[in-house]
Structure formats: C-alpha cells, structure tokens
Amino acid sequence: DPVVAQRVVRGTIYDRNGKILAIQTPYWGVYLHLNAIQDLKKISEFLAPYVQMTPQQIQEKASHYTTYAQIKEKIDDRMVEPLLKAVDENKLRGQINVEKRLGRTYPAQFHASQTLGFINTDQEGIEGIELSQESVLNPYPRLGETTTYGQDIQLTLDLDIQYALDVQLQSISEIHDPDYAIALVLDAKNGDILGMSSYPWYDVNKLSTSTAQERLNHAVNFLYEPGSVFKLFSLASVLKNGQAKVDELFDCDGSYSFMAGNSKVTINCTSAHGKVDPVTMIAKSCNGAIVHWAMQTDPEAFYSVLKDFGFTSSYDIGLPSKAKGQIAPPSAWSGRSEATIAFGQELLTTALHLAVAATALGPSGELLQPHLILSRTDPVTKQVTYQRSRTVISQLLNPEVTAIIRKGMHAATQEGGTGTLAQVEGIDMGIKTGTAQLLNPQTNSYEDGTVLASSLALVPIDNPRYIIYVAAGNPKGASIWGSNIAGPAIKSIVQTLVSQGKLVTKGTVVR
Template sequence: MVSREKRRLSLLLYSITAFVALAILLRIFWVAIITGNPAGEYSDPQVSTRIVRGTITDTNGRLLAMETPYYACALLLRQVPDLQATAQTLGPILSVDPQTIVQEASRNSLYFLVKRRLDESEHGQVSALIQEKKLPGVILEKRYGRLFPQHFHAAQVVGFTNTENRGIEGLELAYEQLLSPYPEVGTSISYGNTIALTLDLDLQYLLDTQAVAIDREHYPDSIVGIIMGADTGAILAATTFPWYDPNRYQDSEPEQRQNRVVTSMYEPGSVFKIFSLAAELAAGQADFDQPFHCDGSYTFTMPNGSETTINCVSPHGTITPETMLKYSCNGAVAHWALQTDDVLFRKTITDLGFGSVWKTGMPGTIGGLVSRVETWSGRTKATMSFGQELGVTALQLATAATAIANQGTLLHPYIVESVVDHAGTTLITGEPTVANTQVFDARVADTILSGMVEATRPGGTATRTAVEGVLVAAKTGTAQIADPTTGAYGANTFLASTLAIVPADNPKYIIYIGVANPTGATIWGSNIAAPAIGSIIADMVRQGKLVSDSMERIILPVGAPLPE
C-alpha cells in the first residue's frame, strides 16, 4: 500500500516537473523562432503584470529616482552560428572580454545574458548590427529599471535598487511597499506611489559643493553635513562624503554607501557645549553670578580625592555663559557642570534626543550613547560638558539645535513631505511635529543663541561663519577621535566641526558639518568646517533663500560678488 502511494506521488511530481519544463521550452521557442522582430528587441517576459516603480522627488518636484526603460543584450545560443566570432564583435562594443563571453556562454545550452544594462551608445551599435543581420542569435531585451538623475547628490539618503528593481538601501529600501506595491489581481500594469522628500536640491548642491572643497584642501577620511529647517525639523539637505553613484552602485564600496548622517556615532567635541550649557542653565544650580576665571586650565577634586585637570587652548580670563561659547572655554563649562545635579544634567541631554533613535524612515539610524548616571566616573560629567564620553550623530546634533532655535521647543526631524498615488490622492503628508514641548525655557535658548552670535564676532572661534547682513549664531568644535578598539584618543585623529543657526534673530536654518581626520596645516573646526558654512550662508543669500530680520532682502545675480 505504501509503495503504491509512493509511486502515485512520484508520478505526480514527475508530471508537474515535465509540464513546467515544457512551458519554459515553448516560451523560448516562441521568442527564438516564432516572433519575427527584425531589430532583435524583446520585452521582458518575466512578469505578466508590470509594476511601474514610483518616483522620488525633492521638495520642488525635481527627480531623484525614476523608472526608466533599458536594454539587456543576450544570446539565443541555438541561433548563434559562430560563438567565437559573435563574442569578438560584441566584446569591444559592450566592454566585455570576448573570451569571458565564450567561456560563460559555453556553460549554457539555450540562453546567455551577455550584459544586463546597455548605455545608449552600446544599444545603438548592437541594434544596428542586428538590423544588418550581422549578429544572428543576438537579441536586445527591453527591461525596466531605476535611473538616478542626480547621481551622487543625496545618494546615501535615496539609496538604490537591485537588478530586480527592488530597493536595497536608503529610502528605496525603507519605502519599498509604497514605491512598488503588490499589483491588484487582473491588472496588466501597476503604478507605484510618488514620494516627495523635504530635500531641496538647491541646498543639497551648496552642501555638496563645500564637501568637495573641504576634501580637496584637507583630505579627510569622511565628511558629514546636514541642513535642517530650524522652524520645521525638515531635513533640507544631507551629505556623506566620499560619495557613490547609485546608477553604478556595483563600483562602490559599502563604506561609501553608508548614510553617515544617521549611522555614524562619534564624540562631538566643543559643538556640544551649547547643549551642556543649556542643561546647566535649565537646572539653575550653578553659580553664574560668580564669574568664572580661566587661567588656561581648571583643576577639580573628584569624589575619590584625586585631582583632575582640564586644559583650555589659552587663558580666557573672566568668563560668563555667553563668553564661554564665544571663546569655547572648557574649564568654565566643566565647572558649571560639576555644580549641576547629575540626574538633571543628563535629563536635559536626553530630552534633547541624545541617546534615542529618531524615526525618520532612513535605514540604519542609531541612537548614539548617553551612559547611565550610575556608571559615571568622577570626571564623566565634566568631560561630557565639552563633548567627550558620549556618542552622537549629525542628525541628533541638528535636531537638538531646534530647541535652541525655538525657545526650548524640540521638533521632530522628518524627510518625507508627501506620498501621492497614481490617481493624485495624497496618502501621507509630512509636517512639523513637536517632539518635546519645553526642554528648557526661552531665557535659556536666548542665552545660548546670544553666546553663539558672540562666537561669530571678532575674537570668537566662529568668525569665519560670519556673513555681512545676516545675524549668524555658530559654535565650532575640534574633538579627538577615540580608537574603537582601545578606547584611547589618537594623537592625529580629530573631528573638525561647526554648527550654525541662521538667521539668529529669526531662525530658519540649522547647518552642521563634521570632518573626520583632516590632514594638512590645520585640524580646527574654526578653520575647516566654519568657512564652509560661511560659504553656504553667503550662497543662500545669493539665492534669496535667506533673509535676516536685521537686513533688507538681498537677491543678487548668480555669480555676482557679495557686498564687502
């Protein structure tokens, strides 16, 4: 009985296998013999319902990713009379080694894909030879794939698709179901949704231009940059350098494809002083009425009785909260931190979003690291106050700055402006959202902004961010980078950074640039990131995107010099 059942099952499986094989052979026969296409061009036979993947645009409707037809070149091997001769003809045209074509095609009996995606020139040359009947057995298959018109601009944010037109990285991966929804039964074509991002390519170009300039002058390992709407939380531009071209992602390394704005954690250095000072002011426990005197170093006694010394670049004299930011005094900010309760200090830091993951839809986003109070050493709070012993991302720094720009109200970052279906119906709308109503009061925010403005004036560390006619608030930083294995700070590894809020009298933009391991004559954020941000601000004025309450609107022709 069992044997009979086994025979029946075997017969059934054999019948199914034979049917599938016959169907495949008939399809190949149809393509190879019956269909008479003089140009040898065929549509992709792999799917019965074609899914038109939705487009991705910037906030102004400019294309970042789109569906496009392309051609693949293949061989119907039974119709190729001379494989060696065919390979010798195709190889130079398609930039494929002829011997490789012969060797790999010889492993197949019916069909061989020579090149998956031809450019316009390759397609034209092969098509002409097919029409002249000089390449029997060679066909051009029409397929559909992704085109990224902006190439490397915002590449790590947008991501890319694989050869099956499926999202692999970036927003292409995160929004796969919206861009390429499962087709409805009975439809011959299915359209994906259009996703409009908050990115503004005008600002993206400005940020990317400065990344290139920094790379050419300082040869860093990597650069991250972000521009955020100060009053919205919208991500307007984001860059990670080195770049890659998603149209040729196979030529890139995994490190190039990382969106370091959200995936790379590092100690922020002195840029973080604006947030630690906010925590100290909000707690109200430090004695700000007693001015701090900086003689170039600050020594304090830890709970275990040992002494620790914190150094400044130079003596700063009498320091107030505003001048602490102007001169970037380590001793003063550490002194006030030690006068502030551990729990209250950490609470403000975490209320600003540090240590938490911002859910923007960008894959790989991390939350950074803010250690628990019970794990702190006697010097943790002091060193944390000037940006050591914690890990942050560029996205977190820019987002936290929205609280300073909005009188203590923290905004949630977002990058998707809208999702619209093929019929024009809006499915999703992104809009400014409050993440924390009052991290600290308006007086704290005003004090921080005032100190950041002072930093851009003569004697301050951020003078190179200053642009005439615009009230700029900025903070620079130069942090040592710890070895990920040993935890020790390297002698020649630094992060040069600057964060700016503009215009300070009516904040509209937050700009942050971080440069890892610059080489050459300088390693300071004030000399590397600050002038880059100054150039971006100047170009924003040229474009009419930036108007300060303290200035009349300035719109200059492209290429015109700024007023001296």
C-alpha cells in the same frame, strides 16, 4: 476571472521641488543563443557596431557562457531601433536577442546617494529610502490591473542645498583629507532635512565600484564624540536646572582643577579666557567655565535635560537604520564624567542628533521631530497618502535660556570669538565651533587618538530659519581646528543660501 497585474512600475523619488532623484527606466540588453549560431565570427562582426565593442571582445564575452550569452547589459538607446531592424532584415532573430529590461536611474548621481540607496536586479530596494519604502515604492501586483503603480515619494531634501553641501565636503576632502565628512541643513521651523551629505560618497549608477565606507550614511548612522559643539546643550541643561551660580563670573586662567574622589583632575583650555559668563563661554569655547557650572548641577538633573534633548534616543526619519545616542546614566559615572560630558566627550551621538537638538535653541524652545519624507502620492489618482506635519517632541526650553545661548553663538562670530571665519556680511548668524579629541579604542587614550573638527550654526541668529552642521573626522591637512575647517564651509553654505534667495542680507530692499 480578474487577472493579476503583469508588471509593477516602481514609484519615483523626488526632491521637495519636484526634481527627480530616482526613476524607473527601460533599457535594452543584447544576448546570443549560442546553440543556434553556426558562425560566431560572422555574428560578432555584424553586432560590433551596434554594441560599441570589437568582434574579438564579443567572442571573448561569449566564451564565458554555454547556451545563452549576455553580450551587453545596456546598449545605447539610439542603437535599439537600427539593431532590431537589422536583425529582422538579416533573419537573425533566434540567434540574436534584444531584450527590454527595467532599470533604475539616479539623475543626481552621487548627490544624496547614501540617503536614496539603490535596488538589485530583481528591482528590490537594498539600502536607504529604496529599502525602507520598498512596500510603498514596489507593491505586490494587484488584481484587476494590467499594471500596478508604486507610490511616488517626495523627500524634504532641496537638491540645490544638497549640491551646496556636497561642494563644501568635496573642498574639505581636497584640502584637509579627512577619513569622513558630514554636512546637514535642517529647517529650524519645522525639522525638515533640507540637505544631508556624507563623504566619501559613490555614484548610485555605478554601484559595483562602490565600497561599504562610501555607502555608509555618516550623517545618521555614525556615532562619535561630538566635542565642544555639545557645550550648547550642556549650558542649556545648566541654565534650565538653575542650580549653578552662572551670574558669578568664572575666572579662567587656562586650566581648571577639581577633586574626583582622592584624585585631582585638571581640564585645560586653549588659552586663558579671563572673566567668563555664559555668553563668553560659548563665544570663546571655555572648558573651565562649563565644567565648573556642570559640577554645580546635580548629576541626575544635568543628565535628565540631555536625555530630553534626545541624546539617548533614536529618530525614525524613514531610513532603514535608527542610530541611538548614548550617554551612560549617572549611576555609572566616574568622578569626572559630568565634567567630561559637559564638553562633549564620554558620550556618543550622530550629526542628526546634534542638528535636531538645535531646533530647541530657537525662540520657542520647542524640540522638533526631524523629517526626511515630505509626502507620498498615488501617481494614477494623484491622491496624497501621506503628508508630514510639524511635530513638537517637547517644549524643552524657555525663551530666556535660548536667548542667552543664541547671544553666545552670535558673539562667537564677532571679533575674539572662535567662529569669525563663518561670518557672512549682512547676515547675523551664530555658531559653536568644536575640535574634539577622539578616543583611540586600541589604547583607550585620547592622547594618541584622532580629532573631529566641527561647527554648528543657526541662521539668522535672532529667529533661526536654518540649522547648519559640518564635521570632518581625522583631518590631515595644515589645520585640525573646527573653526578653520567647518567655519569656512558654513560661510560658503550661507552665501549659497543668500544667492538662492533663501536668506536675505540686511539692507536688502525687498520690493
């Protein structure tokens, strides 16, 4: 009769360049058969040097058990051979047990920890990729095999880019003390997620000390009001619909008022922006202008394009949960909803939704499906069982519309723009900064709520290769502005991409 495999080796998880992110590793634990031991003091003294504990610590540990005591879950690999030998020489087998177990090691520690997730003592995935890909990584034992191997998974993540994001979030956390922070880098050409960082984080190898807040992947599972970064997509909707008089310069005197039914609504700008066209609206982040043009656009038509951008849907990137963007339909809007949505309030989105929507701002105007899993492979036969392919969700924008938006984002990095702190010498880049007032759910007011400082960048701006998004929630340092918090972080990330050879500065001679 064919036998069922005795063991299953869980698949390994790699980054896109073959660096190991999660791997099954054996470890050795030490146990005592208390019923078989006459002299626990003597056994403790014998064992102490091998397990790096004092005899007293061993006895204390044993006192919590009645028959079979776990003294050390994992001993130093270098101690295994000498201990096994000493146990045999002293005829202590039956009193001391040295057992081999299978564990999971995460060499990158806290890097991408929320994305990877972890496994329990039964070798089952509990969160992240470990959970969602459980049946692939950890298949049922198969007939006719001594060992069944789970498939290996290669993620789209680039560990070098992941490190760069984590360094920036660490820096933001030290200077600005936010409640949470997020960073994402997408490949603008194919939707691959190259880096995805969520602060606070935890070391997967020290799981027992982690908190639920640390394990939350803020980049994909956290919904919030995006603020001014959203003006990119509001403007795209206005331009695509073609109903607003955008060729008439908007005169910004620092505030803009309109009637919503019988009540007057006033929207403030950070300062008077003077004559504003669509490019200047992005460069200076003018609330009045985008509200004015949105109000000239039919609500259903305005909403329809935002829906096409993905802001009411969810993305399956191979993680367990799929957060869904939320914008109420126009039938539920108040007299000020269209205006408020135009500058990024009264809707909920994730960082992933914003970065994915930005794929449609490239020259092709194509909205791309995001990917986190690059491939799956059978480790024995090396046969590739899954390979992601570039997937176009829709042909969303025409080249004229995307050119205007990118021109505005580029102008934001130049003198007078909100994003000058993100500028990198020799790189033409574009940015949209944002500082969103977040609603206080207790008081239903923005006045006493917190802020979200964020920025979204495209690099290089004429034909983007990378989409970079950085956000910090409730910063408590000297500044609350997206331009001051996320801008410098994006600058550092771009400089790292240059130093890694992933971006080339102007004037560089390529030999």
